[in-house]
Amino acid sequence: MGFLARLFGGGGRSADAGDRDGIHVFVRCDKCGEKVHARANRNTDISQEYADGGQRATPTLHKEILGSRCQNLMYVHLTFDASFRVVTSSGERCKVMSREEYEAD
Numbered sequence: 001m002g003f004l005a006r007l008f009g010g011g012g013r014s015a016d017a018g019d020r021d022g023i024h025v026f027v028r029c030d031k032c033g034e035k036v037h038a039r040a041n042r043n044t045d046i047s048q049e050y051a052d053g054g055q056r057a058t059p060t061l062h063k064e065i066l067g068s069r070c071q072n073l074m075y076v077h078l079t080f081d082a083s084f085r086v087v088t089s090s091g092e093r094c095k096v097m098s099r100e101e102y103e104a105d
Contacts, residue, residue, distance in 0.1 A: 023084070026102035027065060027094040031072040035102055036094075038065045038076075042084060059084065065094070 023040040040046070040061055048057035059080040066073055074094035079087045089096045 023061065023078075024099070025061075025063060025065070025076055025078070026097040026099060027074055027076060027091055028097055029067050029070065029072050029074060030093050030095065032067070032070040034067040034069040035097070035105070036065055036067045036074070037102065038063060046080070046084075 019039075021042045023042055023045070025038045025040060026035065027038070028035050040063055045063070046059050046061055049060045050057050059082075061076070061078040061080070063076045063078075064073055065076060072093055075092040076094070076096060077088075077090045077092075078096075079089075081087050
């Protein structure tokens with residue numbers, strides 16, 4: 001595969017095939033119903049949050065997502081375990097979806 005194809009996502013791969021550092025988030029806008037797929041980088045977009053007086057950090061992602069249909073800015077909050085599996089998820093102005101729900105319609 002050529003350099004430009006890799007740079008711009010060519011090659012017909014799925015959204016996360018071979019994307020070790022990607023965390024893929026799927027949401028549905030509460031205002032217009034648009035389904036949106038967003039990608040976060042595990043190395044740069046994750047912050048470590050410490051509980052009060054805690055010695056152990058919790059990997060956390062706070063993502064702002066704007067769809068193309070309306071101007072409803074959606075907020076997603078995810079917390080992860082040490083292996084970057086989602087422990088909790090919540091969304092403001094949107095519903096956080098699974099990949100299966102996103103691809104269903």
